[in-house]
Amino acid sequence: MGFLVQFVVFMLFPWFLSVRAEENYSSQHCDFPAIFNFGDSNSDTGCMAAAFYPEVLPYGETFFHEPVGRASDGRLIIDFIAQHLGFPFLSAYINSIGTSYRHGANFAAGSSTIRRQKRTVFEGGTPFTFEIQVAQFNQFKARTRKFFNQDAQGKNSFRGHFPRPEDFAKAIYTFDIGQNDIAAAINKVDTEDSHAVISDIVDYFENQVQTLLGLGARTFWIHNTGPIGCLPVAMPVHNAMNTTPGAGYLDQNGCINYQNDMAREFNKKLKNTVVKLRVQFPDASLIYVDMFSAKYELISNANKEGFVDPSGICCGYHQDGYHLYCGNKAIINGKEIFADTCDDPSKYISWDGVHYTEAANHWIANRILNGSFSDPPLSIAHSCRAQ
């Protein structure tokens, strides 16, 4: 570093420190070399499509103009994060075709849970639980290092496809998982103690984050879980209910209160865990992002923000007790029905009744990336510790 540059950095630094509310976080843009993402279908960029069956159109129609293993018409929040940080879209770790891992890898897989599952893959369970995703990451890191050491002279071409060993400590680790655990807890709300279950889910999450800390991860960007009670497929308007819901069952947006309350309880316990981990690991940066509030704000202001009613589903057929999911065909009441897309997905918050549209993901990403839903209130570009 030249004398002048050194001088400027030195002079500016105390000033930056004094205006930043958060001591010890970087005043400069963090120089993340890579992103490693863990999660479920909210951030799966091709894992399930590569492992099992590819998706069909109209998935992907808006941005990619073909199905690309994402549960949306276009980009996901993780795609907007990657673009915002100047990276190409993240490749799914198990996708073998046309992928590069130079700037990170995505371990997220649709239907993944934090806890281990009792159901097998054939019963609709996921093999890619959070624990397995972390094990895959561990293997990815170890094998990357091995190849790098074997190829010390850089004679082989694969170097350009992997992160450098030193990138792992400087990378940002992003998380969006827990929604499927909450969904399972909702299904069993009458038979199990959901408070104990939710505590257990959060303990499992903490264990895996501890493992990643042990592997040298230092910057964590952790999304809490969204308002699951606002997913349109579960709303009474799309279900033939034989009783009228009682007072207090729904909120003013048509969302199911007790389901959102379970998500809120998970989020509260998750936040306590993040705060606890910060004390245990003072050199790490653990940012808790209130995804619930960001999504709920959009749902509450749907019309004002240019969207149709939040119960609207762009793609799919959900009427009279029938649920035909986006892209599927079936004979219903003697008529062949194709669960097709709407005219203008950008007017809908919900793409397929469960997942958000690209337009909604973009709206949410714009609000979380600048730190307005973060604790501490840091933008993603400033979420690392000062070096």
Ligand SMILES: *[C@@H]1O[C@H](CO)[C@@H](O)[C@H](O)[C@H]1NC(C)=O
């Ligand atoms: C900043 O880091 C120093 C040294 O690790 C520590 O003593 C101090 O408590 C930290 N401040 C905050 C606000 O975390």
Ligand SMILES: *[C@@H]1O[C@H](CO)[C@@H](O)[C@H](O)[C@H]1NC(C)=O
């Ligand atoms: C973040 O961006 C959103 C959307 O542009 C804006 O409403 C909000 O005030 C911004 N927050 C901060 C802390 O800059």
